[in-house]
Amino acid sequence: MTKLFLVRHGQSQWNLENRFTGWQDVDITELGEQEAKQAGIALKDETVDVAFTSKLIRAQHTLKIILNETGKTDMPVIIDGALNERSYGMLEGLNKAETAEKYGAEQIHIWRRSFDIAPPGGESLKDTYDRVIPYFENFVQPQLQQHKNVLIVAHGNSLRALIMYLEHLSPEEILQREIATGEPLTYALDDQMNAVKLGKSLYIQPKTVV
Known part of the structure; x- marks a missing residue:
C-alpha cells in the first residue's frame, strides 16, 4: 500500500472576503497560515516522498508551511498549472453575494454547482476534471506506482x-462534497491503484483570527 495525501490550501484573502478567486493569485490569510501549520502537524509523523502543487501562491505558500512544520523542506516539489483551481472567468474578483444580487441566486448556484455548466469565460467542474485527471494519471500515479x-x-x-x-x-x-481548508485527506492505494479513503488525520481547528 502507498499513501496519497490531499490538502486544500489554507484560507485565502478572497475566501475571507467572499470573492470568486479561481486563477487569481491571492495569498493566504493569517488564519490560512495557522491552518497550514495544523496540516503540517497532522502530517508530521507520515512518510512523504514527493509533493505536487499548483502555480498559485495560496497553494504554494500552504505547502511551504506544511514542509517547514514537518521538517521535510528538502522534499522534491513539482509545480504545475494543471492543479490550479477551477477558473471562474468573468466572475473572478467579484463578491459572491453581490454577484447573486446582480445575476440571481439561482443562476449563481447553477454556475457554482453544476457539473458541466461553466460561468462566463470560465471552467465547469467537468472542464477541471478533464484537466486534472490526465495530469494525475501521467505524472502523479507513476510516483505512487513506485511506492512513493x-x-x-x-x-x-x-x-x-x-x-x-x-x-x-x-x-x-461530488457536487455535495465539501473540502475544508487545511485539513488533510488520506487515501491508501494498492498496486492496481484502487484507492481507499482512510480516517481523517489529526486536525485541530485553529482559532479564528479577528
Whole structure:
C-alpha cells in the first residue's frame, strides 16, 4: 500500500472576503497560515516522498508551511498549472453575494454547482476534471506506482475532481462534497491503484483570527 495525501490550501484573502478567486493569485490569510501549520502537524509523523502543487501562491505558500512544520523542506516539489483551481472567468474578483444580487441566486448556484455548466469565460467542474485527471494519471500515479507516498496541495475544485476520480463518484455525489481548508485527506492505494479513503488525520481547528 502507498499513501496519497490531499490538502486544500489554507484560507485565502478572497475566501475571507467572499470573492470568486479561481486563477487569481491571492495569498493566504493569517488564519490560512495557522491552518497550514495544523496540516503540517497532522502530517508530521507520515512518510512523504514527493509533493505536487499548483502555480498559485495560496497553494504554494500552504505547502511551504506544511514542509517547514514537518521538517521535510528538502522534499522534491513539482509545480504545475494543471492543479490550479477551477477558473471562474468573468466572475473572478467579484463578491459572491453581490454577484447573486446582480445575476440571481439561482443562476449563481447553477454556475457554482453544476457539473458541466461553466460561468462566463470560465471552467465547469467537468472542464477541471478533464484537466486534472490526465495530469494525475501521467505524472502523479507513476510516483505512487513506485511506492512513493505523495502529497498534493491544491484547491477546492481541483481536489474535488481528483476525489471524484479516486472514489468513483457521480457528478451529483461530488457536487455535495465539501473540502475544508487545511485539513488533510488520506487515501491508501494498492498496486492496481484502487484507492481507499482512510480516517481523517489529526486536525485541530485553529482559532479564528479577528
